[in-house]
Amino acid sequence: MSELAKTKISILDLAPIRDDGGPQQALQNSLALAQHAERLGYERFWVAEHHNMDGIASSATAVLLGYLAAGTSTIRLGSGGVMLPNHAPLVIAEQFGTLATLYPGRIELGLGRAPGADQYTAHALRRERSGSADDFPADVEELQGYLGPRTRNQRVVAMPGADTNVPIWLLGSSLFSAQLAGMKGLPYAFASHFAPRMMHEAIRVYRNHFKPSATLDKPYVMLGVPLVAADTDEQADYLVTSVYQRILALIRGQSLVQRPPVDSMEGLWLPHERAAVGDFLGMAVVGGPEKVRARLDVLLEQTDADELIFTGDLYNFDDRLRSFEILAQLR
Template identity: 50%
Template structure:
């Protein structure tokens, strides 16, 4: 590539075995501070519920805390699962963040629940059919943020006229179609849902309608990275990542012996779980850089959002350093809001 694309990060606030949520969030602060020093463009946090190993259930609260501990890196939701919420409340939350941290806040929007159906219906008390109203909810939210409330006498305060940039998230043709129709930037979740990447990003670019928000299409493609000092160490870490992913998704909270885990990994179901990580750059800095350059062409991406993978926090932090050096990131290039 003639010029490296912006690199961003998605942080799931992983809770490692024996660790508390508070420790996980403290590590997220460390990661954000290090990412800012290295020149990563932004970090997004995704809304998840009832997941024992993920602490990012309240992205707006987490963003506010990390915003106070950093200076210029963009922070956002990747994303808020909008059907779980009133658009008005999200406008207030992210309007507040935009006032606290001007020109640093992004708002990625998804329509999946981010949890299981039992939690959705009984704990979140949300209608399982709420996702059907996602396009209307996006437009309502955008109107609040632009100071154009559709309800007479009602404004989002804070929120109105903050113009927090919206990003449509997706892993299928639905999000690509909506982002193209509304003239919004599009972020594809290829780090865990690789199947429709090329079809969706191609459709989005070919059918994009310019808007007051965005004159040209803008694609963010998510991809996993396991970077280490040697290819052998990266391969070792990747094997560990695979095992933990299968354990979490197939074990469903039950204890599995290593023999049981081996059997699941070799099964069709296990291979399907591992294939979710199909787009993963593995190896030394040079090897990962080469992979990402090829992936960016495959995705026709304007920006890459990296999901750093490793078997420990130390692995992840080292991988972030290796990637930044290989990509030649420069903190001086962090100004502005890519995709606005």
Template identity: 50%
Template sequence: MTRYSMLDLVPIRAGGTPAQAMAQAADLAAHAERQGYHRYWVAEHHGMAGIASAATAVVIGHIAAATNTIRVGAGGIMLPNHAPLTIAEQFGTLDALYPGRIDLGLGRAPGSDQIVARALRRTLETDPNAFPQDVVELQRYFAGDDRTGIRAVPGAGAKVDLWILGSSLFGAQLAAMLGLPYAFASHFAPAALDQALEAYRRNFRPSAILDKPYAAAAFNVLAADSDDEARLLASSTEQMFVAIRTGKSIELPPPVAGYRAQIGVQGNTILDHVLECSAIGGPETVRAGLAAFIERTQVDEVIVTGAMFDPAARKRSATIAAEAMRGL
């Protein structure tokens, strides 16, 4: 059976607060655990009005404390923003607190614009080899082999599952070279999905971590008890995507009836592209969409994502997705 997991951007609803967003994330994670989701990831974003997961390691600790068995982690940490030693210490601490449950997905994008990137790390590395070198350095801290000359405490010996994330061939090739699991961000950047998965599998080198490729891909599920209800609820996510792609930063807005009929050609073109890997609808529509996605990609794991304004509706969507996956 294909595993199913969840990616949560910890959305801040219009009129809401970060505290409410994090409480809702913990509640959703506990619900996902009960529904059989394998892992629950949050992602690093900065300077965005509608996303509360900027301090990603702190949010992971909050979610891990609210759950018992589900794996919890980052999907991902944008490593160019950080010194690898800092990340080793943060995730070593999480592993000490919640042993055997912590994942660390690594991306090379800054997670925001260049101004924010400079504010986070002060200097921006332009060497294309910098990200692979940082990943290897991070691995050495976790290994505790003293090759860096520094021992990460906590960190050395931590059993943190490392992943490479990506939306292009670069991440796929790096994950293959290092023998690490790979997750593709098809929930917002679907264009290179098929090529990246093929490159990862073709070039994979067995490692002490994996003896064969292990691939996951993200898929938007915006589900309700009927197709019409789901299309209405999905308009909150659609508004967020259009805002982000047109350079705006907004909190998660309430749904708008007939939203796509109101936004013109440009908005619909944005959504047609960004939502290519999505299922919006009732249980049968979602089941068919997930089945087609798995058939297309042959992934080992589907990472379900998709925000809704009403937390109860989002939990219902997560339940429908889980039921669909169990039924495949």
């Protein structure tokens, strides 16, 4: 049995907006992809909080999760993640407590430490609230208190929220959240889908600092992986050019709407930009079925990850569906 066959697989969706589409189609596609993932036996389907990005429609994460939950029945749904510095913990507890009350056993909460926005957007989100990444450990503790059992002298209660015990994950692209997740005995998801450089060290730090908790008795690691699976290696190499163009636009500070694939990226990027895109997508798995399986088996042998969560922002939605179908069939 291959390593992949023994490993849980999930999907992280950013509700991408095409250059010829809009947010309504993007959100409808997100639901269709979640339903597809449910049919194929994926473990969970997460959506990510991003703001002030014209190519991403998942900004109101909790609202989108409600839409997805109403249109699915069994797959676990969550945030990958909510950027906690942007929000008061009580508000997040009430939002996810409401979701967990409506859809018991299916909602989970992935938390990020970075604001994930420029200073103008951060100010627009917070106004006078002095949210900071430095507050993250205290904010996580406060949030856990709101979602856990109500105590006798508790003056602020999340309702809904109290006693829902929504599962909390910590997300990170550096070592800080890895250490915190280990010390708190929480599951840890590393953002290797866009920041792979510190992956191995973060996994080591998390496992070395892990302390058993009421949540987990041993470490649980999930890794982000960009996926472009197609019926042939050549087709995958063509489809991935849409992903290259999007990351290139991010690096340049340009519009992030999805662009169609091209026969060649030559002339579209400079050598240093090509290198930067390559670093960003260092964990990308691109190819036909056998190439994808071989690459993922090597990754799993090297990391002993418990779960992989895949991004796959292909231009044509049918290609996205097929990519995740190929992956599911490899297990």
